[in-house]
Amino acid sequence: MTSTTRERLLDTGLNMLLQHGYNDLGIMALLEATQTPKGSFYHHFRSKEDFALQVIDRYMETVHRGLDASVGDRSLPPLDRARRFFELSRDKYREDGYLGCMLGGLGQELSGINPVFAEKIEWCFSVVIEGIATCLEEAHQQGDIPPDSDPMEMANLLLNCWEGAALRSRLKRDPAPLDRMLDFYFAAATCA
Template sequence: MAKDTKHRLIEAGLGLLLERGYSGLGILAVLEATGTPKGSFYHHFRDKEDFALQVIDAYVSEVHAQLEACLSDEAVGPLDRIRGFFEATARVYESQGYMGCLMGGIGQELAATSEVFREKIEGCFTAIAERISVCLREAQRRGQLSPDADVLAIADLIVDGWEGAALRSRLRRNPASLSAMLRLYFDALPAIAPTAGAESGAAAP
């Protein structure tokens, strides 16, 4: 029962954080949304900050589960796996009314005022980029990217571009920015692949 209560609180917290941000998150609203007594809340969380950090942890766990599900599917080419992860993420945004990325939203709100949140969210983005870079290295081995390409820099750029597109999709309440970002980035990636007939190990011009 205790585990169920904590799960319900975190689930409600996710929705409220997406909608209102950290500053607009009230513990009373979480309690009312879940029908939970205040004492039960403080049994699981020290305070509002601890609660929000645990909500972010739960959100990140879901993101990484989706990331692994997409990027581990060896029946699909590595670049298509990466794109598939972001397309799946876009569908999640749609189901949430295009509220955007929780990490991006909280990061923009708190990065300048809370080192705890800044470090946690930056660490999350770094971990996602590192996992994507593994798939990009596979693309290199398959000859889909130049062997000289900096795959971690490319992965960072993809994550950065996605977060910007997620913000615009939230502002517009539609997926146009997300779709445009994916087309731009994944149409551009072949441009840094080896050219036909190029010597092995040579970068594309």
């Protein structure tokens, strides 16, 4: 293993970033939490921004695993695959104590001031949306959702509403908003 220190920083950094956000995360606090000297940090990362961007990459690895286990599961009906992804996400949130979605958190905090993060996070969202859209496309062809609905738009909508539910879940430290949102969306998407 070329770089256990790097892994440890990214892991702990992910949790701290989820709780504190970007601006309230101090490098020193991270170093103390991981018992890492400053020299090591700046050996592995160019800057705090570079570090956070790599934490996002790490976060996206788990997102991709979630996508593989849901939208990639051909044994499920297409709509179930889409829903499964968010249920897996919800289970992840629980492990963190319902601190919401890191992409939503950093997006909200930084998109007003830092275009690098804004574009990166928008790109991460688009990855998820395309995965969901693929399911909805298939559901569309099978007639599970109304013929006049646009799968890509429906996928965008689903993710956006999910992020809102995740924010509220973070505020209340409660998963209820997440489940309510999924129930509503999938009832509406099939019926309407």
